[in-house]
Amino acid sequence: MATQEEITRLEEKARQLRRHIIRMTGAAGSGHPGGSLSAADIVAALYFHFLCLDPARPDWPDRDRFVLSKGHAAPVLYAALAERGYFPVDELLTLRRLGSRLQGHPDMKHLPGVEMSTGSLGQGLAAANGMALAGRLDGRDYRVYALLGDGEIQEGMIWEAAMAAAHYKLDHVTAFLDHNGFQIDGPTRQVMSPEPVADKWRAFGWDVQVIDGHDMAAILQAVEKARAVTGRPQMIVAETVKGKGCSFMENQVGWHGVAPKPDEVERALAELA
């Protein structure tokens, strides 16, 4: 069990990631704040508590891996990588600019710490499976984490990968579902309902937990539990709020892929102070 001190530290990290997300997308004038904010607590828990990494050696073979399958949430990943020391925090403000290593969607060719190039939805879980299979072949004990969107799981390939992970008993794969209830065209239940999500993953042979994705203690506990599971991949369904932490963005479908304007950046930063 993590101490209250550790939980408080991680909560502050998550707030810091959220501030970066607002500043970065604000400076870029485009990008995806909503789904970055909903994932900030999960990403903070992974990058500042669980992932065994060495930023000085991004290609260290034994490192844990994190695959951002919902690649449009690149800002939250970049914020975590910068805070973890992969590149200078100042570079965050180059997001989406010509020549920047911080491409609109994560590009592993150019930015150290990015484990997989993503952006085309539905493809990340399969890559995570591949990394886990390689780890098993090489006798390495690293774990692979993946973050999926609840709209993203409408892609058929997600379910192909879900089947494969269970078939190959990939117990070193832990996936999160950012269950924020929204995609671009509206609430997921109205556009193309993926429900009931927990039952689906269970039926595909995964160990499934459902948690409050903004409760740091719950996230830590869920990952601890997942890591103890053997013989099966694990899905943590995180009940989240799209735009979390910025009152005017919360549960607003319009904030999926629109950047805050300067006054909105100020308002958001004040709330996240």
Add this chain to the structure above:
Amino acid sequence: MKKVATREAYGEALLELGRENPDVVVLDADLAKSTKTFDFGKHFPERFFDMGIAEQNMIGTAAGLAAAGKIPFCSSFAIFATGRAFEQVRNSVAYPHLNVKIAASHAGVTVGEDGGSHQSVEDIALMRVLPGMTVFVPADAVETRAAVRAAAGMNGPVYIRLGRPGVPVLHEQSLDFKPGRAIKLRDGGDAAIFATGIMVSMALEAAEILTGEGIGVRVLDMHTIKPLDEAAVLQAAKETGAIVTAEEHSIIGGLGGAVAETVCASHPVPVYRVGLSDVFGESGKPAELLERFGLTPARLVTAVQEVLKQKAAL
């Protein structure tokens, strides 16, 4: 000059078609506001199907709708409609020659900040290689409307390539649009530029600059990549002996490829292809990216000068 995005014109044309023909149905994959199928969905909710983020299933469903007599228009970003669902397009649509229309937006690098993962510079090649597939790349809003109407009126698979940014309206409403027939926008005897999509207006600008230098440049608007207007290509090869192609796409397999194949087979002359030279796109503002990848009137001017040197050296 007034600017309208071709995707906007697509949305309007769909609405018009929806009113005229109850068999027209529309499918999207969670991008209805971006592809502009949203208005059709609002007006004809019973004939609009948002398939969610599932492009392969969208194409497969459209194949079934077409097999049962409907005229489905499918939309997503070009990269996903033609790339993600390529094999569904090949085997469920093109192979059985079903009446499915794929109208995809956000083609090319003018997608901008989303970056290389979202910038389709291969879709013309992917669609052109399929037997029986008609490929339209409209240059402006007027041509888009004409292409959408032509697509609805013909039986068989059609790909319509649409863009994100506003582009100049070049044509009069009275435009005589014939599938497979290039439109000659300017005559000239020294060289010919075959341009498609957003490159058409740039080709006109380049021709204007070159005329000032005493070089006569013919400009052809290639709104149809397949079937290619081979007669127009061969005529230009014979009359000018120097060809430049221009597209917001890879120089491999697209308009440049099609023109070069035609010229090589019947009347070889130098062909200089302007487009992306075997590279992916990247993040940036659309105007910066056009500059970065040499999709500008200035670049077309040097391309014409280059191809004229080759012609002179023959």
